Amino acid sequence: MQALSATPRTGLVPWPGLLLAVSLITFWSPPTSAQLAIVPTFAAEGSDVIMRIKNKPPNAESYVCDRILVNNDGSLVIKRVTLKHTGDYTIVVHLQNGRKEIGFGRLTVYEPLRVPTLLASNTSVTENKDAVEFTCYTNGITTHWLFNAVRLKLTDRMKLSPDNRVLTIDPVRREDAGSYQCEVSNPQSSTESWPVELNVKYE
Incomplete structure (x- = not known):
C-alpha cells in the first residue's frame, strides 16, 4: 500500500503534521473569561475605603474576605484605614455550581500629606x-x-x-x-x- 504523502497538488498533510494538529485540538480550550481581581486602591490614612472587584462572575452566590467586610456586590469596605492596612487582599467568590474563584488586589495607604x-x-x-x-x-x-x-x-x-x-x-x-x-x-x-x-x- 502506498504511503500518504504531502504535495502542493494533492493537499494532503504529512502524518507528523496531522498528529501535531490533532494534539493541539485535543489540548486547546477556548480562553476563559477575564480573571477576577480586586482593583488596586490608594487611600489616605483615616479615610473610609471601598475596594471594588473587576471581572465579577455572573453566577456569584457569596463573597468572602478574611480581613474585611464584603458588601453584597463584592466590594470590600474598610472604615478609617491606617498604614497597617497596606497590603495584599484576597477575595473568594462562591459560584452557583459549587465552584469558586479567587481574586487578588493591593491596598496602599499613605499618611496625610503635610505642607513641605x-x-x-x-x-x-x-x-x-x-x-x-x-x-x-x-x-x-x-x-x-x-x-x-x-x-x-x-x-x-x-x-x-x-x-x-x-x-x-x-x-x-x-x-x-x-x-x-x-x-x-x-x-x-x-x-x-x-x-x-x-x-x-x-x-
Missing part, C-alpha cells in the same frame, strides 16, 4: 562665587521644583539629590534670583511649600 518645609543654605549670595542648597522636608512620595511659580528647568549648574529633595546651584548666577518652592505629592494629593526668595548680588 523648604530651607536654603543661604538666601543672599554673590554671582559666580557662591553656591546655594535648597532642601525640601516632606512626607510626600514625589518632589518637583518651582521657580517663580512655574516648573523649574534645570541647567548644567543645577543638581538634584537622588530623591529630588535637595536642589544645589553651583555657582549661582544673576538669572537664578527669584522665588523657589518645592511641590510634593502622593497618589492622593499634592501641595507646595511656602516660597523662599533667593537674592543674587553682582557687579
Whole structure:
C-alpha cells in the first residue's frame, strides 16, 4: 500500500503534521473569561475605603474576605484605614455550581500629606562665587521644583539629590534670583511649600 504523502497538488498533510494538529485540538480550550481581581486602591490614612472587584462572575452566590467586610456586590469596605492596612487582599467568590474563584488586589495607604518645609543654605549670595542648597522636608512620595511659580528647568549648574529633595546651584548666577518652592505629592494629593526668595548680588 502506498504511503500518504504531502504535495502542493494533492493537499494532503504529512502524518507528523496531522498528529501535531490533532494534539493541539485535543489540548486547546477556548480562553476563559477575564480573571477576577480586586482593583488596586490608594487611600489616605483615616479615610473610609471601598475596594471594588473587576471581572465579577455572573453566577456569584457569596463573597468572602478574611480581613474585611464584603458588601453584597463584592466590594470590600474598610472604615478609617491606617498604614497597617497596606497590603495584599484576597477575595473568594462562591459560584452557583459549587465552584469558586479567587481574586487578588493591593491596598496602599499613605499618611496625610503635610505642607513641605523648604530651607536654603543661604538666601543672599554673590554671582559666580557662591553656591546655594535648597532642601525640601516632606512626607510626600514625589518632589518637583518651582521657580517663580512655574516648573523649574534645570541647567548644567543645577543638581538634584537622588530623591529630588535637595536642589544645589553651583555657582549661582544673576538669572537664578527669584522665588523657589518645592511641590510634593502622593497618589492622593499634592501641595507646595511656602516660597523662599533667593537674592543674587553682582557687579
